[in-house]
Amino acid sequence: MLRIRELGKTYANGVHALNDVSLDIPRGMFGLLGPNGAGKSSLMRTLATLQEADHGSVTLDGENGEPIDVLRDKDAVRRQLGYLPQDFGVYPKVSAEDLLEHFAVLKGLTARKQRREVVDALLQQVNLWDARKRKLGTYSGGMRQRFGIAQALLGSPRLVIVDEPTAGLDPEERNRFLNLLAEIGENVAVILSTHIVEDVTDLCPTMAIMNKGQVLLTGEPGVAIEALRNQVWRKQVSKAVLGDYESRHTVLSTRLVAGNPVIHVFAPERPEEGFEQVAPDLEDVYFQRLRQQARHAAHAEAA
Numbered sequence: 001m002l003r004i005r006e007l008g009k010t011y012a013n014g015v016h017a018l019n020d021v022s023l024d025i026p027r028g029m030f031g032l033l034g035p036n037g038a039g040k041s042s043l044m045r046t047l048a049t050l051q052e053a054d055h056g057s058v059t060l061d062g063e064n065g066e067p068i069d070v071l072r073d074k075d076a077v078r079r080q081l082g083y084l085p086q087d088f089g090v091y092p093k094v095s096a097e098d099l100l101e102h103f104a105v106l107k108g109l110t111a112r113k114q115r116r117e118v119v120d121a122l123l124q125q126v127n128l129w130d131a132r133k134r135k136l137g138t139y140s141g142g143m144r145q146r147f148g149i150a151q152a153l154l155g156s157p158r159l160v161i162v163d164e165p166t167a168g169l170d171p172e173e174r175n176r177f178l179n180l181l182a183e184i185g186e187n188v189a190v191i192l193s194t195h196i197v198e199d200v201t202d203l204c205p206t207m208a209i210m211n212k213g214q215v216l217l218t219g220e221p222g223v224a225i226e227a228l229r230n231q232v233w234r235k236q237v238s239k240a241v242l243g244d245y246e247s248r249h250t251v252l253s254t255r256l257v258a259g260n261p262v263i264h265v266f267a268p269e270r271p272e273e274g275f276e277q278v279a280p281d282l283e284d285v286y287f288q289r290l291r292q293q294a295r296h297a298a299h300a301e302a303a
């Protein structure tokens with residue numbers, strides 16, 4: 001559906017935000033996972049035709065099978081694109097219904113009757129029908145994000161990009177929002193950028209992990225998890241010796257359980273007495289890739 005090849009971007013301050021990024025993004029939900037500053041927003045904004053890349057190519061399968069050159073044919077992309085930016089702002093004094101109608105006009109839905117139908121259907125789809133007359137300033141974070149999805153879906157896009165949409169949502173709102181995305185993902189390609197591992201675990205059949213402008217892994221979460229089988233070990237340790245463990249082993253994560261750290265260590269065999277093997281999950285995959293990248297960078301620096 002979307003083919004990204006060797007996309008590069010260096011900002012004027014010298015930050016390499018995209019370092020030869022190559023990805024194949026199929027129809028359905030695609031999770032783009034990475035910590036803050038990984039380059040996710042730079043990639044999303046480039047795909048959404050809002051900023052230029054330095055080099056590389058991006059091709060989107062068009063409706064009629066014709067490939068669209070995303071970096072050059074921006075108008076064609078915009079006709080197929082829905083975008084929910086990370087910092088989606090709304091006019092607080094306007095009702096959801098009025099603002100969505102306004103966005104619909106901007107999207108080119110000029111026929112009044114048809115526009116009304118589209119706006120009403122979208123408000124129902126995102127479950128804001130009962131709150132449609134309320135001013136957006138009175139909406140909760142989750143409602144605002146669902147409104148953001150409604151505006152992204154105007155014009156029946158085939159590619160929907162949502163940038164860190166669940167940050168700041170409480171668990172119930174987050175679930176509601178993710179369920180909505182999953183429904184949309186049945187028909188179109190949805191790229192979900194997030195630093196929350198569970199967003200991807202719960203929802204995305206394909207994914208990529210990104211950090212420091214590089215793609216560290218791409219594929220199916222289940223396959224990546226399976227590749228770590230028999231190599232993740234858990235132990236409860238005291239805070240006093242945590243540093244020792246971190247210097248001796250590849251500690252993937254540390255979680256406090258009843259006040260004491262429980263560590264996950266990546267190792268081909270039992271690292272020491274007292275470690276028990278655990279079934280790996282996507283969080284282990286995520287941290288294993290980040291640690292591996294840091295280790296390679298340290299070796300490269302030392303060499």
Ligand SMILES: Nc1ncnc2c1ncn2[C@@H]1O[C@H](COP(=O)(O)OP(=O)(O)OP(=O)(O)O)[C@@H](O)[C@H]1O
Nearest residue numbers: 011013015017034035036037038039040041042043
């Ligand atoms: N306009 C800009 N000028 C200079 N540097 C930038 C600009 N935009 C982003 N950066 C830098 O590029 C890197 C990647 O940023 P980007 O926003 O793409 O990451 P991200 O993964 O989306 O993180 P976040 O979730 O914090 O937005 C960061 O180091 C960031 O500081």
